[in-house]
Amino acid sequence: MAILEEISEMVQKGKAKDVVALVNQALEQGLLAQEILDKGLLKGMSELGVRFKNNEVFVPEVLIAARALNQGSAVLKSKLVEEGAKTVGTVVLATVAGDLHDIGKNLVRMMMEGVGLTVVDLGVDVPDDKIVEAVKEHNPDIVALSALLTTTMAQQDSVIKALQTAGLRDKVKVMVGGAPITQSFCDKIGADAYTPDASSAAELAKSLALAN
């Protein structure tokens, strides 16, 4: 459908007003909200994610596209409920305790939302017990942890141990990321997955959630 292509294109260009108008138009044409979401909004964000990974577009373009995506999604929200649509999965996301950095985490959130995941963003400097509580409350498929500093990376290990103690470790996949994080660190602390950038994190989270 041409209109879905157009929605995808406008998401990539970050044209929020155009996205909202086109989404409304698509609904008036009788398209299902799920179809508009998957083949219009999320397709646009997914294509942008690939271009971001290839260094063809940069953080500002992703930010304004995410804004357009969110405004378009808001129009669809009630329709999606009526249609009984299911999300791809849920992620509890946090920058670990002691670490105030939010840039990487926020990019991951936008990219994850861009592949259709529901993200519960707990913010920065999040204590282990708050993450454990959020897992109990939201029953996510994935816990994604960010740490930018070598002094806070060990906190990712601490969160995993807290999940174990709470008897929740087997119920979720734990993803880790951040500047000092490596695959070997991920293996060492017993996390399930490490990704080096936001778009890879989103793609992997989606496949983990779908496999769950």
Next chain:
Amino acid sequence: MLSPKDNFLETIRSDGKPDRLVNQYEPIAMVLPDPILIHTRGGVARGKTFIDPWGVTLVWPEDQPASAPFHTEENRVIKDIVNWRNELRIPDSPAVSVGWDETAERVAKIDRSRYLATVLMPTGIFERTHFLMGFEAALTDMLLEPEAYADLCDAILETRIRIAEILIDKLKPDAVLSHDDWGMKTSLFMSPDAWREFFKPRYKKLYDYIHSRDVLVIHHADSFLEPIVPDMAEIGIDVWQGALPQNDIARLQKELDGRMALMGGLDSAYLDRPDSTEEEIRIEARRACESYGPGGHFIPSTTYGVPGDTIYPHIDQIVSDEIERYNKEVFHIS
């Protein structure tokens, strides 16, 4: 054997003849703090929240190595870029009059025949905008409100030129170490075109001014900057400090052909861990020396923006020791 300073100067000169690799920041004698730094950052302390003279809230958690801006919807200084002139009061840091004599006395004690007296200019134009607005707002406003964003950059630039002027007038340094991080480990924050639009001409103006005073420019950005590296040489950066190994340093050395020296090659975020082993650190330091040393105009160093700043002090010491070993083996200099 050349002095650390002369060896540094030979390393950064396009036709220079250094007698060994410069060992990290060895030739750099930082003038820290100076009165402007005390004015802008003097209240920053571990375990404390500090509001700097620009109105930015900086938080330094007790167990962390440095402070960072902490933004909420309420505390952002600039909430509407179009209205920034009404929201921001730019502090008159260059007018600070106290402490210059004491600082100049410290500068006078530096052996200038062996070391470069170097002043620090932290929080560059881009960093200042995201300190003021929050990171996401700075980057989106760059795209959505380019005129207002550029206008704000001009105002910050004007202050930085005045700060450079007063630092040079009062302290007569050999070099300025100027900080502005423009990217992440694998990409720039903004497109190369956006960088060229907002930052390149302004930094050229600042660095032209610093050069007009016969002072060297060391620019710190521990980022992936490959797409703009030739531009960085064009705007007069003498040394790019923070060249992460995620950049193709060997290729850049060939491309630059001595127009700008590269300092780094050792990723601090990878090395500066409590569990880094001596062997691991030595292997990485040796790799940087062997991979990039022969290409010339390269200074092996961790990628932090001030000397000796590793969180775990043994990292810095082992890196320096390994560079010294390399110099002994390859250049027979002890």
